[in-house]
Amino acid sequence: MQTPIPFPSWPDVAADLVATAAGRAPADLVLTGARVVLVQTREVMAGWQVAIRHGRFAYVGPDASHCIGPATEVVDLGGRYLIPGLCDGHMHIESGMLTPAEFARAVIPHGTTSMFTDPHEIANVLGLRGVRLMHDEALTQPVNIWTQMPSCAPSAPGLETTGYEIGPDDVAEAMGWPGIIGLGEMMNFPGVVAGSQQMLAEIAATQKAGKTVGGHYASPDLGPAFHAYAAGGPADDHEGTSEADAVARMRQGMRSMIRLGSAWFDIAAQITAITERGLDPRNMIICTDDCHSGTLVHEGHMNRAVRHAIACGCDPLIALQMATINTATHFGLEREIGQIAPGRRADMIVTSDLSALPIEAVYARGRLVAEGGRCLVDCPHLDWPDDARDTVHLGRVLGADDFAAKAPKGAASVTVRVIGVVENQAPTEALEAVLPVMGGVIAAQGDVAHIALVERHRGTGQVVNGFVSGFGYGPGMAMAATVAHDSHHMIVVGTCRAMMAKAANRLAEVGGGVTVWRDGLELALVELPIAGLMSDSPAAEVAAKAQAMVAAMADCGCTLNNAYMQHSLLALVVIPALRISDLGLVDVTRFALTDLVVRENP
Structure with missing residues (x-):
């Protein structure tokens, strides 16, 4: 374990802060x-x-001249704005394809100084040990990274199989770790609604520790089920996609977390609860949820989300509240972060425009950490163990026949269930399509492509086949990824079964990542050797490979915005409507497995 960067608590330095504010010490x-x-x-x-002083604000007021001594550094901001460092209230570091250290290096120049991260991706692959590795590297960073203990691995028991499982004892143990701030998003909302003793025990262990319970209610039903979920204890929710969702959550005493990630554009539809209905903004928080490395390096992080909220008509000061003090208060940290006030950590941004929000300089804990878009500090790396780099186990070399969806004997065509991708949204559609049968195998055609889930945790060699539409891929291609929320098996989508086999075998060879193939050639590869989810290479290098991957998808015919993120959620069996798991197709509206073939056609 790396040694955390020393940072004094308020009691350790209170006397010095008082002395400086009074003018007795510089x-x-x-x-x-x-x-x-x-x-x-x-x-x-x-x-x-x-x-x-000591990385905390001692004095905030009209004249600090009495605090200046011979060794005091004085910086004149020339009339520019000084705002609190930005806080991301809900996010997954693994979605950036980066380790905590490289994620921090990527977002520090964008003004993010506090993150509340849920490492449930690595929990599904490496269990509690993986969470601890993420937690430990997070504590060594020059900015604040708090960890939420994952609540649901698997996210939907009985509908998927994960590499490891998380239970109440794991949650209770983690609550004693120094960097744990609460429980990660409670994704098993049907379990909470049904009174699952395991889910309620995890929530109880978190509340007993005096920490915050994260929510995840991915259903449009705002009736009794929603009210039952709210009664179960989640304190926030980021799965809303409409104004009604945001209002319902805030009325139930929850914080509505509105997100702008690489592919989730949910702010515009919900912020009208503040900008048009005039509701109290204290219970609304801006977050990112999932941002891949290309977005982080080239577009930004929380600064991008705040700018978007402002562009949607939100008063800049209210938008800043949603990304600073609201988040800090939600997690019980209003005495530590989220505002420029005495005693708080001196996390702050220098900017010349509150609407355009150029990030000109960033301070964290009183230290200049970025200027002019460059990170100026070291972000220490954990020495990731070998077993964290050896997690892709297919059990055998796969061939084209493994990606064949078998038709009922004698059928000439069949009506099948198809996962419909929705651009810029996490939910999918449950579609149907009539497809021909060739040689006993259901053939993809038009915008309907093959999809397969390849088991990769235990080396069983198992492949589950289905169909997906919305990507727009042309012939002869395949894309495979070991990032497949939340079970993180391997998802392969393609229009050529031979290319699907090549893509899957390639990821087994390199230890995980994302690869795009067409006509026998690999067009792009992003290696993610740590748990098949992350790289510890510099963020700029990973971002360049990720951008090449996005370009390769476009070359294969895909026009969706950040379609990689859509690809990565095709196995997320807790968000409607239709998904794929290692156990088969999942109807998430019923939380039940369903058949691929609806009927044979004459």
């Missing part, structure tokens, strides 16, 4: 000439100054 750093944004009152204080 500050380490004083920022002058600032327009200080006070999200706690929604004010901008022109000409204010801040004094920092």
Whole structure:
């Protein structure tokens, strides 16, 4: 385990903070000439100054001259704004294809100084040990990364098989770790609604520890089931896609987390609860959920989400509240982060425009960590063990026949269930298509492509076949990935079964990642050797490979925005309507397995 960067608690330095604020002891750093944004009152204080000592704010007010000593560093901001560092209230580091260290390096220049991460991706592959590895690397970073203990591995018991399982004893153990802030999103909402003793025990262990329970109610039903879920204890939810969803959650005392990730564009439809209905914004939080490395390096992180909220008509100061103090208060950290006020960690951003939000300089714990888009600090890496790099076990070499969906004997054509991808949304559609049968095998045609889930945790050699539409792929291609939320088996989509086999075998060879093939050639490869989910290579390198992968998908005919994210969710059996797992097709509206073939056609 790496040694965390030393950072004093408030009790350790309270006397020094008081002495500096009173003028009896010098500050380490004083920022002058600032327009200080006070999200706690929604004010901008022109000409204010801040004094920092031991990485915390000691004085925030009109004149900090009494805090300046011979060794004090003084920086004149020249009338620019000083805002709190941005907080991401719900996210998965693994979705960035990066380790915590490289994720931090990627987002620090964008002004993200606090993250609340749920590593349930690695929990499905490596169990509690994987969570601990993520937690330990997170604690060594120069910014704040708190960990939520994953709640659901598997996410839907009985509908999928994971590499490891998480239970109440694991949750209770993790609650004693120093960086655990609460329970990760409670994805098994049918279990909570049905009174599952395991799910309620995990929630109880979290509340007993005085920590926050994350929610995940991925259903449009806002009737008794929703109310039962709210009664079960989740304190927030990020799965809303409409204004009605946001309002319902806030009325039940939950925080509505509205997200803008690489492919989830859910802010515009929900922020109208504030901008048009005029509801109290204290219970709304901006988050990203899932951002891949290309988005992080080229577009931004929480700054991108805040800019989008402002572009949707939100007052900039309210949007900043949703990305700072609201998040801090939700997790019980309003005395630590989320506002520029005495005693808090000196996490702050220098910007010249509150709407366009250029991130000109970033301070974390009173230290300049980024300027002009460059990260200026070291982000320590964990020494990831060998078994965390050896997680793709197919059991055998796969061939084209493994990706054949067999038709009922004697059928000339069949009506099959098809997973329908919805652009920029996590839910899918449950579609049907009439497909021909050739040589006893159901053939894909038109916009309907093959999809297969390849078991990769235990080397069983098992392949489950189905069909998917919406990607728009042309002939002769295949794409495979070991990122397949949440069970993280291997998902292969293609229009050529021979290419599907090549893609799957390639990922077994390199230890996981994403690969795109067409006409016998590999067009792109993103190696993700850690748990088949992440790379510890520099973020810029991973982002370049990810961009090449996106370009290869486009070359194969795909026009969807960030379609890789859609690909990665095809096995997510807790979001409607139709998914695929190692046990078969899953009708998520009923939380039950269903047949691929609806009927034979004459």
